Amino acid sequence: MKYDYVILGAGSAGCTMASRLSEDPTKSVLLLEAGPDYPDFESYPDDLKFGYDQTASAIDAPHNWSFQGNTTPLATEPMPVPRGRVVGGSSAINGQVLLRGVPEDYDAWAALGNDQWGFTSVLPYLRKLESDMDFGADDFHNSEGFIPVRRFAKETWLPAQQAFYNAARTAGFPDDPDMNHPESGGVGPIPMNNPNGVRMSTSLTFLGAARHRLNLTVKANVIVHRVLFDGNRAIGAQVESGGETFTVEGEDIILCSGAIASPQILMLSGVGPRETLDKFGIPIVQDTPGVGQNLRDHPNIRVPIEVKEDFPLNPQDPRTQVMASSFSSPISGDPLEAEGIRFTCILELAYGKGHLTITSTDPNVQPELNYNYFADDPRDLARMREAVRLCVGFVDHPDYANIVKEIIEPTQGDLESDDALDNWLMRTVSTSQHISGTCKMGPDNDPMAVVDQQCRIKGLENLRVIDASVMPDCIRANTNCTTIMIAERMADIIKGA
Numbered sequence: 126m127k128y129d130y131v132i133l134g135a136g137s138a139g140c141t142m143a144s145r146l147s148e149d150p151t152k153s154v155l156l157l158e159a160g161p162d163y164p165d166f167e168s169y170p171d172d173l174k175f176g177y178d179q180t181a182s183a184i185d186a187p188h189n190w191s192f193q194g195n196t197t198p199l200a201t202e203p204m205p206v207p208r209g210r211v212v213g214g215s216s217a218i219n220g221q222v223l224l225r226g227v228p229e230d231y232d233a234w235a236a237l238g239n240d241q242w243g244f245t246s247v248l249p250y251l252r253k254l255e256s257d258m259d260f261g262a263d264d265f266h267n268s269e270g271f272i273p274v275r276r277f278a279k280e281t282w283l284p285a286q287q288a289f290y291n292a293a294r295t296a297g298f299p300d301d302p303d304m305n306h307p308e309s310g311g312v313g314p315i316p317m318n319n320p321n322g323v324r325m326s327t328s329l330t331f332l333g334a335a336r337h338r339l340n341l342t343v344k345a346n347v348i349v350h351r352v353l354f355d356g357n358r359a360i361g362a363q364v365e366s367g368g369e370t371f372t373v374e375g376e377d378i379i380l381c382s383g384a385i386a387s388p389q390i391l392m393l394s395g396v397g398p399r400e401t402l403d404k405f406g407i408p409i410v411q412d413t414p415g416v417g418q419n420l421r422d423h424p425n426i427r428v429p430i431e432v433k434e435d436f437p438l439n440p441q442d443p444r445t446q447v448m449a450s451s452f453s454s455p456i457s458g459d460p461l462e463a464e465g466i467r468f469t470c471i472l473e474l475a476y477g478k479g480h481l482t483i484t485s486t487d488p489n490v491q492p493e494l495n496y497n498y499f500a501d502d503p504r505d506l507a508r509m510r511e512a513v514r515l516c517v518g519f520v521d522h523p524d525y526a527n528i529v530k531e532i533i534e535p536t537q538g539d540l541e542s543d544d545a546l547d548n549w550l551m552r553t554v555s556t557s558q559h560i561s562g563t564c565k566m567g568p569d570n571d572p573m574a575v576v577d578q579q580c581r582i583k584g585l586e587n588l589r590v591i592d593a594s595v596m597p598d599c600i601r602a603n604t605n606c607t608t609i610m611i612a613e614r615m616a617d618i619i620k621g622a
């Protein structure tokens with residue numbers, strides 16, 4: 126059977142696209158996903174449903190691809206890279222922060238040659254996707270979108286979160302009641318898409334509203350191997366289901382497999398850097414050197430703190446309310462055993478870039494992920510040093526007196542000099558889970574641009590990439606909101622085409 130739209134990958138972008146494109150009853154939509162599907166709330170597993178602990182993204186958790194990546198030459202272990210493998214994708218296992226980029230982020234995309242993606246162009250879609258439970262409908266917010274957004278009310282902040290807020294205010298940060306406002310800045314409650322602690326993935330929201338449609342077919346446990354072409358025209362995909370190989374056909378093929386798998390599938394399909402395709406004997410459809418390059422993320426440093434014996438900790442409490450996090454360790458021990466609190470320092474606009482590449486023609490073998498943190502520009506390390514020293518200073522605030530026993534890391538030795546601290550940062554840096562940019566959007570005079578402003582792969586027909594990989598640069602925010610925004614906007618563009 127031939128569909129109007131074949132969507133490959135049912136994550137943040139894929140579920141949004143499937144929901145919006147199937148609003149037109151004259152169009153048939155096929156949504157394919159490698160992981161399982163839980164179509165109703167009752168059957169939805171607890172690890173996906175309840176987002177306060179991070180069981181869903183622990184290594185080898187059932188809905189996690191559990192990839193690994195390289196960080197810096199000083200790291201002794203590969204870095205765990207979680208990604209959602211389930212209908213809902215990474216939105217089904219993520220931290221539920223629903224934060225927009227700042228206006229300058231989208232304006233920077235426009236300045237790079239993507240003039241249709243500046244802030245005023247994307248704002249209607251940042252509004253469209255949300256239902257803001259605190260601010261309702263105004264110039265910047267909406268009350269009728271699929272994703273519910275709320276902030277923890279001040280009176281519900283846990284003591285460590287309140288202490289962080291007070292320490293930051295004392296250090297000069299202004300109060301910031303709405304971080305999704307274009308003039309936001311300072312310290313305040315983070316917008317979250319988890320009312321009552323339920324992680325509202327794109328499966329529960331966008332797709333949930335569309336599942337009854339007869340023109341929408343959702344198929345889970347289907348692994349996409351490659352896109353099929355007739356010349357330079359995409360005509361379908363080769364996929365595997367239940368151990369059998371199938372060909373699906375579509376008028377429009379839309380790759381929504383995320384910033385790791387979308388460039389991987391492109392390379393396996395013959396679209397990528399010529400030398401990579403030659404190396405693995407993949408017949409070349411098009412030499413597209415930017416596929417897998419421009420790997421953007423936010424370097425992430427954790428400052429764990431041991432708390433006083435009598436300080437109450439409950440791993441099932443919300444871990445993110447303001448900017449401090451309380452944590453337990455589902456990865457290295459009993460998920461119910463609380464260990465302490467931690468500061469998380471996130472470098473929002475890193476100068477350094479990484480890259481990814483295939484190491485095999487087997488779609489089940491993950492690409493090599495080189496995050497390349499702190500490599501390209503000394504300002505990345507300098508800003509991270511500043512953030513860590515700021516957090517270490519925060520614990521001297523009187524509000525932490527009854528909470529903090531000692532900072533576990535960095536040690537006094539690590540803090541003694543910039544060189545020592547750099548060494549610790551290089552050893553411990555990790556991902557903020559915001560990989561993006563690996564099939565970047567850009568103008569024709571940018572040889573590394575992969576897609577145009579309509580997310581079409583340049584030089585090919587009937588093939589788009591719509592997910593976190595098309596961001597020209599990572600926004601200064603967590604990436605779920607912006608990924609959904611891109612899909613919301615692209616659905617309108619495609620429907621109007």
Ligand SMILES: Cc1cc2nc3c(=O)[nH]c(=O)nc-3n(C[C@H](O)[C@H](O)[C@H](O)COP(=O)(O)OP(=O)(O)OC[C@H]3O[C@@H](n4cnc5c(N)ncnc54)[C@H](O)[C@@H]3O)c2cc1C
Pocket residue numbers: 133134135136137138139157158159160182207208209210211212213214215216218219220221222223224347348349350381382383384386390488557558559560592593594602603604605606608
């Ligand atoms: C642990 C974690 C915490 C995060 N926390 C936050 C947060 O708090 N706030 C925030 O804004 N962002 C957060 N993010 C990031 C955010 O969730 C992602 O940027 C966003 O979900 C990416 O959407 P996507 O559509 O590009 O990819 P995904 O949502 O990852 O979707 C890709 C889909 O394609 C499927 N797929 C991949 N390969 C194949 C194949 N070969 N065949 C078939 N299907 C395939 C995958 O299984 C997946 O369902 C977090 C991410 C993780 C992993």
